[in-house]
Amino acid sequence: NVTLECTWTGNQNKLPNLPGYWRKDGQERPDSHVTVELKNDQYNIKVEFARVAWHSRPTPSCVFIKTRCHLSFPVPQIGEKRDKPIVSYLRDFVVMTCKMDNKHPEPSTWTWFKDNGTEKEQITVDVTPGHYEIINEKDEKTFKTKLKMRDLSDADSGVYYCGAVYPIGISMSRMELKVISFMEPVKPFLYILVEVVVLVAAVLFYERSQSKKSNTEGTPQGDAKEAEESNSVRQRKA
Secondary structure: OEEEEEEEOOOOOOOOEEEEEEEEOOEEOHHHOEEEEEEOOEEEEEEEEOOOOHHHOOOEEEEEOOEEEEOOOOOOOOOOOOOOOEEEEOOOOEEEEEEEEOOOOOOOEEEEEEEOOOOEEEOOOOOOOOOEEEEEEEOOOEEEEEEEEOOOOHHHOEEEEEEEEEOOEEEEEEEEEEEEOOOHHHHHHHHHHHHHHHHHHHHHHHHHHHHHHHHHHHHHHHHHHHHHHHHHHHHHHO
């Protein structure tokens, strides 16, 4: 059962009471006509719809004299939200999942969409056989749907939506898929390795140049010292 309530603050006249009634699907409900009293500067009217089924598509409205207020039944919201993108690899496969808590009514079906940049394009399994597979399941706690994609390519990257379909509307959930190459995760390490190799090579080159310079500067001094020692030996012998 669903109980609906309308509250109206009224117009400038603020009459002590006025007639009110309910409409459903454009038709008045004769049993809902009441005289509504002004309380706390507002008018209030209630009605109960017995055994409202989700497939009944009710469009109720309440009426105070010539003032009408439309009510709507929101669709259940998919509880699981994904902030970070799903990452998979080229030529690999991926499974994206949407769940609806079973405290909500069961969806009549599920559907999947991909954002093509201008609109949501519905995914159909028979367009590219073998590439897409949609699996709808339910257990003791949840209703869920899975979109499985095989042989991923760069074109599969993008934003996807799963939709829990009810007669009164579709509840949507957004997720993003990023398809990368297997080399993508190791690129930062390769950059670091190249920087280390360049740094080590620069250090070795600098040390080698310094060593050559030292040897070049030390050779004349060594020759002079050897000549001096040789002359000293000759003098002693003489």
